[in-house]
Amino acid sequence: MAAHLIPRVLQSIAVVFVVVSLVFVGSRLIGDPIEAYSARNATQEAIDAARDRLGLLDPMIVQYGNFLWGVLRLDFGDSIFSEQPAWDEVSSRLWATVQLSLAAFVLILAVGVPIGVLAAIKRGSIPDLLARLLALVGQAMPNFWLGLLLIFVFAVQLGWLPTSGRGGFDNLIMPAITLAGFGAAATMRLTRSGMLEVLSNDYIRTARAKGLANRTVIVRHALRNALLGLVTVLGIMLAQLLAGSIIVEVVFAWPGVGRLIFRSISLRDFPVIQVGVLVIAVWFVAINVLVDLSYNILDPRIRVGSGA
Amino acid sequence: MTRHWTRLHRSRLSRRSLLRASARAGVGAAGLALVGCGGDDDDDDQPQTVAQAQPQDQPQQQTAQQPQQQQTAQQQTVDQQEQQVEQQAQQVEQQEQQQEQEELDRSTAQQEAAVSEVDMDAEIIVAYGSFPPTLDITTAGGGGGQGASNNLHFAALAAYNSGRVIQPTGGFGDWEFTEDLSSFIWRVKEGVTFHNGEPLNAESVQFYWERILGRAEYNPDFESSLRARAGWMGEISIVDEHTVSIAMDTPFVDAPEQSGGINFGLLPKQYIIDNGDDHFANNPIGCGAYQFMSWIPDQEIRSQRFENFAFDHDAPFQWKRGWAKYITGRYFPEEQARAAALEAGEVDIAYRISPDVASQFEDRDDFKVIALPDVRVMALELPVNQSLDPITGEANPWRDVRVRQAANYAIDAQAIIDNLLTGTEERAYSPFPAGYDPPIGNLPGQYNYDPDKARALLEEAGQVGFAFTITLPTGLWTADRIWMPAVQQMLNDVGFQVEVDYADFGNALSLIRNNEVPNPFVFNQAGVSSGAPLGPAFAYRLVTTVGAPYSHAQETDDFLPEFQEFQTLIEQANAEFDQQTANDLYYQAAVISYENAFQVPLFGLPHLYAVRPEILYNEYYDTSTGFNPIYAQKLKT
Numbered sequence: 001m002a003a004h005l006i007p008r009v010l011q012s013i014a015v016v017f018v019v020v021s022l023v024f025v026g027s028r029l030i031g032d033p034i035e036a037y038s039a040r041n042a043t044q045e046a047i048d049a050a051r052d053r054l055g056l057l058d059p060m061i062v063q064y065g066n067f068l069w070g071v072l073r074l075d076f077g078d079s080i081f082s083e084q085p086a087w088d089e090v091s092s093r094l095w096a097t098v099q100l101s102l103a104a105f106v107l108i109l110a111v112g113v114p115i116g117v118l119a120a121i122k123r124g125s126i127p128d129l130l131a132r133l134l135a136l137v138g139q140a141m142p143n144f145w146l147g148l149l150l151i152f153v154f155a156v157q158l159g160w161l162p163t164s165g166r167g168g169f170d171n172l173i174m175p176a177i178t179l180a181g182f183g184a185a186a187t188m189r190l191t192r193s194g195m196l197e198v199l200s201n202d203y204i205r206t207a208r209a210k211g212l213a214n215r216t217v218i219v220r221h222a223l224r225n226a227l228l229g230l231v232t233v234l235g236i237m238l239a240q241l242l243a244g245s246i247i248v249e250v251v252f253a254w255p256g257v258g259r260l261i262f263r264s265i266s267l268r269d270f271p272v273i274q275v276g277v278l279v280i281a282v283w284f285v286a287i288n289v290l291v292d293l294s295y296n297i298l299d300p301r302i303r304v305g306s307g308a
Numbered sequence: 309m310t311r312h313w314t315r316l317h318r319s320r321l322s323r324r325s326l327l328r329a330s331a332r333a334g335v336g337a338a339g340l341a342l343v344g345c346g347g348d349d350d351d352d353d354q355p356q357t358v359a360q361a362q363p364q365d366q367p368q369q370q371t372a373q374q375p376q377q378q379q380t381a382q383q384q385t386v387d388q389q390e391q392q393v394e395q396q397a398q399q400v401e402q403q404e405q406q407q408e409q410e411e412l413d414r415s416t417a418q419q420e421a422a423v424s425e426v427d428m429d430a431e432i433i434v435a436y437g438s439f440p441p442t443l444d445i446t447t448a449g450g451g452g453g454q455g456a457s458n459n460l461h462f463a464a465l466a467a468y469n470s471g472r473v474i475q476p477t478g479g480f481g482d483w484e485f486t487e488d489l490s491s492f493i494w495r496v497k498e499g500v501t502f503h504n505g506e507p508l509n510a511e512s513v514q515f516y517w518e519r520i521l522g523r524a525e526y527n528p529d530f531e532s533s534l535r536a537r538a539g540w541m542g543e544i545s546i547v548d549e550h551t552v553s554i555a556m557d558t559p560f561v562d563a564p565e566q567s568g569g570i571n572f573g574l575l576p577k578q579y580i581i582d583n584g585d586d587h588f589a590n591n592p593i594g595c596g597a598y599q600f601m602s603w604i605p606d607q608e609i610r611s612q613r614f615e616n617f618a619f620d621h622d623a624p625f626q627w628k629r630g631w632a633k634y635i636t637g638r639y640f641p642e643e644q645a646r647a648a649a650l651e652a653g654e655v656d657i658a659y660r661i662s663p664d665v666a667s668q669f670e671d672r673d674d675f676k677v678i679a680l681p682d683v684r685v686m687a688l689e690l691p692v693n694q695s696l697d698p699i700t701g702e703a704n705p706w707r708d709v710r711v712r713q714a715a716n717y718a719i720d721a722q723a724i725i726d727n728l729l730t731g732t733e734e735r736a737y738s739p740f741p742a743g744y745d746p747p748i749g750n751l752p753g754q755y756n757y758d759p760d761k762a763r764a765l766l767e768e769a770g771q772v773g774f775a776f777t778i779t780l781p782t783g784l785w786t787a788d789r790i791w792m793p794a795v796q797q798m799l800n801d802v803g804f805q806v807e808v809d810y811a812d813f814g815n816a817l818s819l820i821r822n823n824e825v826p827n828p829f830v831f832n833q834a835g836v837s838s839g840a841p842l843g844p845a846f847a848y849r850l851v852t853t854v855g856a857p858y859s860h861a862q863e864t865d866d867f868l869p870e871f872q873e874f875q876t877l878i879e880q881a882n883a884e885f886d887q888q889t890a891n892d893l894y895y896q897a898a899v900i901s902y903e904n905a906f907q908v909p910l911f912g913l914p915h916l917y918a919v920r921p922e923i924l925y926n927e928y929y930d931t932s933t934g935f936n937p938i939y940a941q942k943l944k945t
Contacts, residue, residue: 079441081441081442081814081815081818082441082442082447082589083442083444083447083531083585083586083589084442084586084589084590085586089605092605093605093606144642148642148644148645148648151644151645151648152648155648155649155652156648156651156652159652159653162652162654163645163648163649163652163654164640164645164648164649165607165608165638166604166607250641250642251642251645252645253606253607253638253639253640253641253642253645255604255605255606255607255639259606259641260606262812263812263814263815
C-alpha cells in the first residue's frame with residue numbers, strides 16, 4: 001500500500017507545484033497588479049513605492065522564488081480589497097464551503113445511490129419510473145430556482161427552517177439539498193445504469209444460482225462492482241462541489257469561499273485568487289488520491305501485491 | 309443667472325397658495341371685464357362676492373355720465389374687490405393655518421405617544437444586499453458597507469441639514485476658512501469620546517487625516533480610498549487641544565466636505581497605533597451612534613447603541629442618538645431571499661428592494677413599504693476622452709457626438725418608469741435632480757426618446773453595430789436588474805450591440821474609482837440637492853471631470869476640445885469662493901456637457917424598503933445611503 005501511496009502523493013505534490021506555478025504566471029499575465037493596488041490618480045512616486053513594496057521591481061525569477069517561499073509559509077500577501085492577509089480571507093470562509101460541500105455530498109450518496117439501486121433492481125416498475133422522473137427533474141432544475149423554491153416553502157410558508165445564513169444545523173439543510181440536487185440526480189442515473197449493467201453479468205447469475213440471498217447478491221456482488229465506475233465520478237463531483245457552490249452561497253447568503261473567489265476575480269485581487277486556486281487545486285488532487293486509494297479497497301484486483 | 313434654477317414641474321403648491329392664486333385670477337378677470345366692457349356684468353365662474361357687488365355700484369356710475377369718473381369708479385371697484393378677495397384669501401389662509409396647526413398638534417401627540425411606546429431595548433435586524441469587505445471606513449468607503457457599518461459606527465466632523473447642505477456649526481466640529489484663505493480650521497466639539505473612551509481631540513483628527521494621506525508614522529504604507537479626496541491638504545497642525553489647521557497651497561472651496569464630510573469617519577489614534585490596521589479593520593472603534601459588537605464576514609454585523617453618544621434624539625442635524633439598543637445587519641445578496649427573510653419574520657427591514665418585490669408587501673397589514681427619495685440621477689457615463697476603443701484598439705466611437713446623442717435619443721426612460729418601476733420616479737434629462745431644466749444651450753431641445761433620430765445619427769456616424777459593454781454595479785440601486793435589460797434592449801433596437809456586465813457593487817465601485825472600467829458604466833450622479841449652496845450644476849464636477857471620484861476622465865487622456873473647455877470651467881468653479889460666480893461657471897460647464905452629450909441621464913430612483921409594521925421611520929437625510937437604521941424606532945408589541 002505504502003509503495004503505491006508514496007509515488008501517488010509525490011505525483012500529487014508535483015501537480016500542485018505546477019498549478020501554483022501556473023497561478024503565478026497567470027496572475028502576471030492578466031495585468032499589472034499595481035493598477036489594482038494604486039489609488040486613483042496616484043503619483044508616480046506612490047506607484048513606484050507600491051511596486052517596490054510588492055517586490056515587482058525584482059527579476060521574475062526572484063519574484064517566483066519569493067512566491068514559492070510564501071506558499072510554503074502560507075503567506076500570500078494581503079488582499080487588495082480588504083487589506084487583510086489573503087490566506088486569512090480564504091481560510092476564514094473555507095470551512096463554511098467545505099461544510100456545505102460535505103453535507104451535499106453525503107446527501108448525494110444517501111439519496112442517489114439507494115434510489116439508483118432501487119430503480120435498477122425494480123427496473124420498469126413504478127418506483128423505477130418515479131426515480132427516473134426525479135432524476136430528470138433534479139438535473140433539469142436550476143439550483144438557484146430550487147433554492148428559492150425551498151426557501152418559500154420551508155422557511156416562509158411552513159416556517160420550519162431559517163431562510164438563509166450560516167448558523168446551526170437547520171441553516172445547512174436547504175443549501176445542502178440545493179447543492180446536492182443535480183449531483184444526486186446524476187448519481188441516481190449512473191448508479192442505475194451501472195447496476196443494470198452489472199446485474200446482467202454472468203457472475204451475478206452464478207451468485208444467485210449458488211443460492212445467495214438477494215440482498216447479498218445486490219450489496220456484495222452487484223453494488224460493489226457498480227460503484228467502481230461511480231467512484232471516479234463521485235470524486236470529481238465532490239471536488240466540483242467545493243468550487244461550484246457559488247450560486248447556492250449567494251441564494252442562501254452562505255459565507256463561503258466560492259463567493260469570495262468570484263468577487264476577487266472581478267476585482268483582480270491576485271493574492272486572494274492565488275490562495276483560492278491553490279486551495280481548490282489541493283482539494284482536487286487530494287480527492288483524486290482518495291479515489292485512487294478507494295479503488296484498492298473496492299477492487300481486490302487493483303490492490304498492490306495482489307498479483308492481479 | 310438664478311433663472312437657470314427655475315424648477316420645471318416639481319414645485320409643490322399647497323392648497324392655500326392654490327386658493328389664493330385662484331382668487332386673484334378671479335379679481336383680474338373681473339377687473340378686465342369692467343374696464344373693457346363698460347360695466348357689463350357678464351361674469352362667469354369667478355368668486356360670487358365679486359359679481360354680487362356690481363349691481364349696487366353700477367347705477368351711480370352710469371348717472372355721472374363721465375367716462376373718467378366711470379373709469380375711476382371702476383378702478384375703485386376693482387380695488388374693493390381685490391381687498392375683499394384678499395380678505396377672503398386671508399380668512400382661508402387663517403383657516404388653513406388653524407387646520408394645519410391642529411393636524412400638527414395631533415401628529416405631534418401621536419408621535420409623542422408613539423415615542424413613549426418605542427422599545428428602547430429592541431434589536432432591529434436589517435437585511436442588506438451588499439456588505440462591506442472591511443469595517444475600516446477609510447478603506448471600505450463606497451464599497452457597499454455604509455449602511456451596515458459606516459453609518460452606525462462612525463461619525464464625521466461636519467453636520468448636514470436634511471437637504472445635505474453642510475453646516476459650519478452643529479456637528480462634531482465647527483469649521484471656517486482663515487481670512488487670507490491660506491488655511492482651513494476645524495474646531496472639534498469638546499467632551500466627545502470614542503467608543504473605547506479615547507477622547508476626540510485635535511490630535512486624533514490630525515492623525516486620521518495623516519493616516520489617510522499615508523503620513524502617519526505608525527504605518528506610512530497605509531492605503532486609503534480617501535487619499536485622493538484629501539490630496540488638497542497641506543501641513544496639518546494642531547493649534548490647541550481642540551483646534552486643527554490645514555494649510556492650503558491654493559484655496560480649496562470644498563475643504564469642509566473633503567475633510568469632514570460623510571466619507572471622513574473619525575478614528576481613535578491610540579487604538580489604531582496600539583492594535584494595528586488589521587485589528588482595526590475587524591474591530592472598528594468610532595464615535596458613531598452605535599458601537600461595534602461583532603461581525604462574521606459576508607454574514608452578520610452586530611452593533612450596540614452607544615450610550616455616551618455626543619448628540620441626543622432631537623439634535624438639529626443628522627447626528628442623533630440611536631433608538632434601538634441593538635442593530636444587526638445581515639447579508640442577503642439575493643433580493644428574493646431578502647424578502648423571504650422579512651416574510652418569515654427573521655428580519656425587521658428588507659433594505660433596498662425593487663418595485664416588484666415591494667409590491668409583494670404593499671397593502672398588507674403585516675408589512676409597510678417605505679420609499680425615500682434620492683436627488684441623484686442614474687446616468688450612463690461615456691468614455692469620451694480615450695482616442696482608442698480599449699476593447700478593439702480602433703478609433704473610439706464615443707468621441708463622435710452623434711454616437712453619444714444617438715444613445716441619448718435611444719432610451720425611453722419614461723416607458724421604463726411607467727412599466728418597470730413604480731411610476732413615481734422622474735425622468736431626468738441631465739445630472740440635475742429631476743425637476744430641473746436641462747442646460748440645453750444651443751440645442752433645439754432636450755433629448756427626448758426618438759429612436760428614428762437615434763438610428764439616423766448612428767448611421768450618419770457610420771457606427772451601426774457599434775458593440776460595447778455597460779458595467780452596472782448591482783445590489784444597491786433599486787430594481788437594477790429590471791430596468792437595465794430594458795436600457796440594453798432599447799440601445800440595441802437603434803443599432804448598438806450592447807452587453808451588460810452585472811457586477812458586484814463594491815467591486816465595481818473600486819474598479820471604477822481606480823479607472824479600471826474603460827467601457828461605459830452606470831452610476832448615480834448629482835449628489836447635490838436643491839438646497840445646496842452651489843446648485844445642482846455643481847454636481848457636474850462629481851461626474852465626468854478629472855479628479856472626480858467616479859469618472860472616466862484622467863489627466864493623461866486625449867481630451868476632446870469641448871471636454872477641455874468643460875474641464876477648465878469646472879476647475880475654475882472649484883477654486884471660486886464666491887458662490888454665485890462658481891454657480892455660473894458650473895452652469896456654463898453644464899451647458900457644454902449637455903450639448904456634447906457626455907452622458908446619458910436616465911431617471912431618479914427612489915429607495916424602497918419593506919419593514920415590519922412596528923418599525924417607525926420619521927427622519928430623512930439626503931445621504932447616499934438613504935435609510936439609516938439609527939433613526940429607526942421599533943414599537944413595543
